[in-house]
Amino acid sequence: MSIAARSGSAEVSPRTWVRPSEAGTAPGGGMASISLDLDNLWAYMKTHGDAGWESFPTYLDACAEIVLERLRRHGLTITVFVVGQDAALEKNAAALRAFAEAGHEIGNHSFRHEPWLDRYSPQEVDREIATAEEHIERATGARPRGFRGPGFSFSAEVLRVLARRGYLYDASTFPTFLGPLARLYYFWRARGMPEAEREKRGRLFGTFSEGLRPLKPYRWDLAGETLLELPVTTMPFLRVPIHLSYLLYLSGYSTALARAYLRAAVALCKLCRVEPSFLLHPLDFLGGDRVKELSFFPGMHLATEVKLRFFDRVVERLKRHFTPITMAGHAAAVAARGGLPRIAAERHRDASGRTR
Ligand SMILES: [Zn+2]
Numbered sequence: 001m002s003i004a005a006r007s008g009s010a011e012v013s014p015r016t017w018v019r020p021s022e023a024g025t026a027p028g029g030g031m032a033s034i035s036l037d038l039d040n041l042w043a044y045m046k047t048h049g050d051a052g053w054e055s056f057p058t059y060l061d062a063c064a065e066i067v068l069e070r071l072r073r074h075g076l077t078i079t080v081f082v083v084g085q086d087a088a089l090e091k092n093a094a095a096l097r098a099f100a101e102a103g104h105e106i107g108n109h110s111f112r113h114e115p116w117l118d119r120y121s122p123q124e125v126d127r128e129i130a131t132a133e134e135h136i137e138r139a140t141g142a143r144p145r146g147f148r149g150p151g152f153s154f155s156a157e158v159l160r161v162l163a164r165r166g167y168l169y170d171a172s173t174f175p176t177f178l179g180p181l182a183r184l185y186y187f188w189r190a191r192g193m194p195e196a197e198r199e200k201r202g203r204l205f206g207t208f209s210e211g212l213r214p215l216k217p218y219r220w221d222l223a224g225e226t227l228l229e230l231p232v233t234t235m236p237f238l239r240v241p242i243h244l245s246y247l248l249y250l251s252g253y254s255t256a257l258a259r260a261y262l263r264a265a266v267a268l269c270k271l272c273r274v275e276p277s278f279l280l281h282p283l284d285f286l287g288g289d290r291v292k293e294l295s296f297f298p299g300m301h302l303a304t305e306v307k308l309r310f311f312d313r314v315v316e317r318l319k320r321h322f323t324p325i326t327m328a329g330h331a332a333a334v335a336a337r338g339g340l341p342r343i344a345a346e347r348h349r350d351a352s353g354r355t356r
Contacts, residue, residue, distance in 0.1 A: 030275040032322035033330035035079040043113040049193040063282045064095035079327035081148045084111035084132025087139035100140035105326040108144035115151025125157045156345035163225040169331040173231045177211035211239040217334045221342045233276040236268040243279035248299045
């Protein structure tokens with residue numbers, strides 16, 4: 001069935017987001033939240049500095065059709081972080097509505113998807129989050145209660161705005177040591193980029209110290225308010241990424257290596273009692289045969305079918321050890337348990353990169 005054909009007006013209730021997926025039968029391993037950052041074609045082109053992104057080219061119809069079929073097949077209900085700019089455009093309405101109608105939690109992934117969100121002024125942060133929220137709610141019928149910053153960028157100001165707007169959780173931290181390496185690789189691939197654009201991306205993917213952040217949920221202390229943080233899970237101890245794009249990247253060298261790596265990640269999470277928050281991206285489902293414009297992106301030499309079979313294997317392994325759940329479900333469960341550590345939010349950095 002095409003996405004456009006599914007245009008009912010089913011009521012989307014946030015309460016359905018906190019139930020574990022029906023398929024979750026893992027004995028004793030705890031839960032694993034699964035989320036999809038719905039980064040669109042134009043967002044990759046924009047970050048990469050490619051011409052043509054300004055007309056917001058989209059692959060969301062194809063993405064929704066493929067991803068929703070796969071999630072249904074595995075009985076998964078996940079969280080989909082939507083970019084406000086996409087929700088503002090009629091051409092994406094059917095695809096976004098389809099995610100909400102299938103019962104997935106809808107989160108806020110900023111309006112402009114600029115990974116330098118941490119450089120915005122307080123007024124810009126407020127406008128960015130509110131505008132995204134407004135368009136996402138209008139397009140999907142669901143009001144986001146969770147946020148993930150583009151490219152894992154956030155600031156104390158972002159956290160404060162989220163707390164003030166009644167968000168249940170933030171999910172923008174990515175505790176890995178590999179951020180600076182990813183940035184080097186990125187600049188090497190985008191060698192022709194003008195200096196002003198390079199400057200904006202100066203802290204893209206964060207610093208080495210990101211790797212020192214906690215893996216387990218905690219509360220940001222925002223001087224008077226708090227906000228729950230659900231970090232994107234990385235490998236305990238080693239702090240290397242374990243999200244699906246990275247596993248796919250490893251599988252490009254050897255599928256046996258990627259599988260052993262995932263087994264190690266699952267074992268270490270269980271050993272350290274980390275209930276993983278596992279991250280997906282559209283390009284984990286779309287191969288070079290479906291998206292020709294992003295050949296610069298790692299893993300785009302793989303065909304869609306190859307990626308989908310890889311997804312199946314990863315999900316089967318996760319389900320063997322953990323009960324899949326949405327981010328809101330994960331947030332509600334850890335909040336109910338209580339006893340979370342508190343961490344003071346960093347002070348906001350201004351546009352020049354200085355802390356003030
Ligand atoms: Zn993103």
